[in-house]
Amino acid sequence: MTAIAEAPQGAESATEITREAFRDGMACLAGAVNIVTTDGPGGRAGLTASAVCAVTDEPPTLLVCVNRGSSAGPAFLENEALCVNTVGPDHRETAMLFGGKTPMAERFSGADWGTGPSGAPVLAGAVVSFDCRVRERSPQGTHEVLFCEILRIQSRPGAAGLAYFGRTFHDLEG
Numbered sequence: 001m002t003a004i005a006e007a008p009q010g011a012e013s014a015t016e017i018t019r020e021a022f023r024d025g026m027a028c029l030a031g032a033v034n035i036v037t038t039d040g041p042g043g044r045a046g047l048t049a050s051a052v053c054a055v056t057d058e059p060p061t062l063l064v065c066v067n068r069g070s071s072a073g074p075a076f077l078e079n080e081a082l083c084v085n086t087v088g089p090d091h092r093e094t095a096m097l098f099g100g101k102t103p104m105a106e107r108f109s110g111a112d113w114g115t116g117p118s119g120a121p122v123l124a125g126a127v128v129s130f131d132c133r134v135r136e137r138s139p140q141g142t143h144e145v146l147f148c149e150i151l152r153i154q155s156r157p158g159a160a161g162l163a164y165f166g167r168t169f170h171d172l173e174g
């Protein structure tokens with residue numbers, strides 16, 4: 001299968017759709033940096049995720065795509081409590097901890113946490129935190145798409161943001 005990508009000057013380039021091509025393409029898509037956490041019968045866990053998206057505002061719902069094979073995956077499959085903590089430059093190191101092959105307890109040790117109404121860990125000082133209850137799950141390839149109803153939003157309007165683009169972090173002015 002091939003895809004046609006148009007260069008600015010009109011030159012065409014065809015790319016075979018491999019796993020690498022997909023990843024290279026996604027590296028061109030800027031995304032917010034989110035530390036997604038959970039707690040419950042499956043234990044406390046979290047990972048850094050860019051695959052977070054608004055679904056609908058009635059009822060207020062977002063989705064998160066979680067790799068089932070990651071160390072945090074089983075907890076996200078079992079627990080209903082979930083919090084999307086969108087972070088700024090202050091939490092760049094924390095985002096790297098949650099995005100690497102770091103033991104779970106160590107990930108949580110580098111920041112201050114509260115607890116949301118769902119029971120999920122809420123990151124103190126996040127740009128915005130969406131505390132949620134997982135309402136539906138959909139397995140898609142290696143990932144589980146979690147549809148999450150938002151129970152509470154805590155935000156810091158005007159705070160600086162952080163984006164992931166070109167496989168690296170970029171500060172965003174508040």
Ligand SMILES: Cc1cc2nc3c(=O)[nH]c(=O)nc-3n(C[C@H](O)[C@H](O)[C@H](O)COP(=O)(O)O)c2cc1C
Nearest residue numbers: 047048049050051065066067070071099100101164
């Ligand atoms: C910027 C960034 C975005 C990521 N986005 C996702 C994501 O949307 N979903 C996901 O499952 N993992 C995502 N990851 C990978 C996880 O954060 C984590 O690195 C991976 O699950 C590590 O596996 P482990 O927990 O088994 O060590 C992302 C990592 C980074 C650094």
